[in-house]
Amino acid sequence: MIKLYVEEKQSVKKICNILGISKPQLYRLLRKYNIPRSRVPKRPKINNELKALLEGLRRSVNISKREKVELDKKLFARILEYNCPITMIAEYIGVSRKTLMRRLIDYEFIKFTEENSNNTSRLKKPRARFKGSEEEKAYIIGLAHDFNLRGESPYTLSLKLTTTHPELIKLVLSIFKPYNPRIYRRRDGDVAVHFEVDPSYSFALTIPKEKYIKNLQWALENYPYQVLSGLIDADGCITMYKDRRDERVYWGIWLYLKDRTQVELIRETLRRLGYNPGNGKGIRLSHHQTTRLLKHLKLRHREKIAYQKVILSSLPREKKYKWHKKFRGLIKRKVANGKNSPPTPPPFYPKINYNI
Structure with a gap:
């Protein structure tokens, strides 16, 4: 021992x-056996030589919010020979400990191994890269149009989604399950989902806007139905209604986005596919166009999958409308229960029968 x-x-x-x-x-x-538990080396006394090295390193650092902090590699190596703790060096030159740990890895002074994992335990380690297909990538681009960037580092992207809908939260949790997403309730009653992913997911970032628009254009040109599936799962509305004039039951898809550029791109894509999305603020598809589009979509939102199955089924319209009214009542109660309960799975995700 x-x-x-x-x-x-x-x-x-x-x-x-x-x-x-x-x-x-x-x-x-x-x-x-009188062995001290602490094995942390004592801080060395800062003599004139070490002080001069630290001062030289401090002057060589360019601290900018937009640029990567670079250090004088030779000075940094000489200071490390004095067994100076990283925390002490960071305090002296005015940077964070995590920044110095990243430079240690960049300059190959240390590597991520089991032996030095204790020294780098507070550093965000690289996460699994995106390994999905291009169709999966297109779906995430559509789904992520409302994601917010919380933070960015060389190793991780910290994303956030704020919503009140339990099923959308479950969908996001299932897609990003390998990254251990966290959920918490805000004061206004909304639920926020935080997850930290690998930088290879940068295609899902909506900032900068120009880059996201390029990714959206690529996805709409190559995999339009996958993008539309993600958009409808995130912000779309599949509904049924009864016309007051002829008392007949109709259904439609409504999609409203804040960004006008995104709306125009989606509208052009739908026209290219043979649909008529209209010219209003949002995108609205008529009864027959909705039926045609639902045959091509691969939805993952359970409530919208239920609507898709009912609309494409051979049931009479009146039965479909009765199902719709009953189902909407269940959803409203579920969302209301979600707002007034803590974000724990049992009360927050009550079971609903999604079968026809």
Whole structure:
């Protein structure tokens, strides 16, 4: 135990696994043999030479919000020879500890290994890259038109979605499940979903706008129905209504987006596919056009999948409309319950029968 802890400087967890003991047992042994638990080296005294090196490193740093912080590599290496803690160097030159840890990796002074994982535990480590197909990419571009960028680093993108709809939250959680998304309730009753993904998901960023528009154009040209599926899952409305004039039941798809450029791109794509989306503020498809479009869409939002199945079924229109009224009542109660309950899965996602 003494050899592992003092000489080899193994971690407590690894020593416990090797010896087959618990952490409290290991700590009792350390007290028994008068071995200090803290193995952090003492801060070196700042002599004139070290002070001159730190001052030179501080002057060489260009701190800018838009540019990457670069250091003098030779000075940085010489300072590390004095066994200066990273926190101490960061305080002296006026940058964060995480920035210095990233420079250590960039300059190949350390690497991500099990041996030095304790030193880099507070650094955001690289995450799995996007490995989906181009169709999946097009769907996410449509779904992510309302995502907000919370933060950006060389290793992660921090995204946020704010909504009141439980099913949309479940959809986003299922797509980004490998990244352990977090949900919390805001004071206004809305629910925010936070998830940190690899920078390879930058195609889903709506900032800068020009870049997102280019990605949207590419997706609409190559995979229009996948993009439309994502857009309708996120912000679309599939509904039924009864016309007052002839008392007949009709259905339609309505899609309203804030960005006029996006609306025009989608409108042009629908016209190219043979639809008539109108010229108003939003996009509205008529009864027959909705039926035709739903045959091509691959929706993932459970409520909209239910509408898709009912509309494309052979049921009479009156039965479809009765189902619609009953279903809308269930959805309204579910959303109301979601607003007044904590964001925990059992009360927040009550079960609904989506079958016809």
